[in-house]
Amino acid sequence: MTTESLNSSSRGKKWLWFHRFGSPAWVYGFASRWAMPIGVVALLLFVVGLYQGLVVAPPDYQMGDSYRIIFIHVPSAWLSMFSYFVMAVSAGIGLVWHIKVSDLVARSVAPLGAMFTFCALVTGSLWGKPTWGTYWVWDARLTSELVLLFLFIGYIALSNAIEDRRTASRASAVLALVGLINLPIIHFSVEWWNTLHQGATVTKLGRPSIDTRMLIPLLIMFFAFNFYFLSAMLYRLRCELLSQERRTQWVREIVND
Amino acid sequence: MTPKRKQRLLLIGLLLTAVSGAVALALTALNQNINLFYSPSQIAAGEAPDNTTFRLGGMVVEGSVKRSDTDLSIAFDLTDTAKVVTVRYTGILPDLFREGQGIVTTGSIQNGEFIAQQVLAKHDENYMPPEVSAALKQANADNYSTEQTAQ
Numbered sequence: 001m002t003t004e005s006l007n008s009s010s011r012g013k014k015w016l017w018f019h020r021f022g023s024p025a026w027v028y029g030f031a032s033r034w035a036m037p038i039g040v041v042a043l044l045l046f047v048v049g050l051y052q053g054l055v056v057a058p059p060d061y062q063m064g065d066s067y068r069i070i071f072i073h074v075p076s077a078w079l080s081m082f083s084y085f086v087m088a089v090s091a092g093i094g095l096v097w098h099i100k101v102s103d104l105v106a107r108s109v110a111p112l113g114a115m116f117t118f119c120a121l122v123t124g125s126l127w128g129k130p131t132w133g134t135y136w137v138w139d140a141r142l143t144s145e146l147v148l149l150f151l152f153i154g155y156i157a158l159s160n161a162i163e164d165r166r167t168a169s170r171a172s173a174v175l176a177l178v179g180l181i182n183l184p185i186i187h188f189s190v191e192w193w194n195t196l197h198q199g200a201t202v203t204k205l206g207r208p209s210i211d212t213r214m215l216i217p218l219l220i221m222f223f224a225f226n227f228y229f230l231s232a233m234l235y236r237l238r239c240e241l242l243s244q245e246r247r248t249q250w251v252r253e254i255v256n257d
Numbered sequence: 258m259t260p261k262r263k264q265r266l267l268l269i270g271l272l273l274t275a276v277s278g279a280v281a282l283a284l285t286a287l288n289q290n291i292n293l294f295y296s297p298s299q300i301a302a303g304e305a306p307d308n309t310t311f312r313l314g315g316m317v318v319e320g321s322v323k324r325s326d327t328d329l330s331i332a333f334d335l336t337d338t339a340k341v342v343t344v345r346y347t348g349i350l351p352d353l354f355r356e357g358q359g360i361v362t363t364g365s366i367q368n369g370e371f372i373a374q375q376v377l378a379k380h381d382e383n384y385m386p387p388e389v390s391a392a393l394k395q396a397n398a399d400n401y402s403t404e405q406t407a408q
Binding site: 132 | 265288292296351352353377378379383387388
């Protein structure tokens, strides 16, 4: 790894900043610097967003207060898909270019993605009972989101089941890439088929069909979740880097300090 | 990029294309099974299965809901704006059930009527506070009355 980053730095200044992300030691420093501030921003956004969403925003004309679960449900569902995308792409980069850091990013994102998927499923189910009249129905949107949870769990299981790190990364990267096909299915399921789940409110062409006073807290929560994701990912990446590079000089220096 | 990396990238591209193709074919073949419900038009066209339980989805026709005075039985018409099916149900309805609401119901066709075992309300993608909804309704009513007077 170190020889590769040394070689690449001689190729030209233009790529210098980019190749730093291939060096575990540099990425460790980067993650240590940014994880905390990003986490603080996420916490502030959570406080503001939850207050705006649960107290300030008006109730819905049909559902009353139970609609407020969207402030958790929609960002979770978005991040469940975004995490999968990040995981599959970085696992794919690891597969093609054999960049260790990239494999570790995929590994550190996977449990977060599984958590967001689980949150989206549970909050949706709790909202479904009073609104639809049932906790669960096997429609295309709910089923494809459940498949996403299984993909995350499968990825985590596979990458931990194989002893050799490189073989584990390669096998689980293929699984992650194959599962990528599920993302468009989840997103378009409500358009392609008749589903009980409603269509898109915010991410559709034209004006979002949600009142501005409800949209603003939703957007704040959306950013809160994204910042939280970034911060938690960097914290997890630090651990992955330390455990992967435990025999190298730079980790020994950190441990001895 | 080294030839080896290029080859691996190409292989991943091929893998993704093949998987997308296979899934697209499978989903097209399963199209009808993935739809959660049949529409009244599909029933009129004879696409819904006979003598088995299936789901029917549509909007409750305004003014069609008839409740029984003695028990929980209810009858209403469902439409997809083209065809209408009469639904009979006995039991507790979800909170969101009302005239003009989209619903999904499980049951079977008997003597030309849909006998429901379960009624689920379908929520649309619109979220608004009560006063906005009232204002919209008022605006619609005003439009309607001006049209009436114009005629």
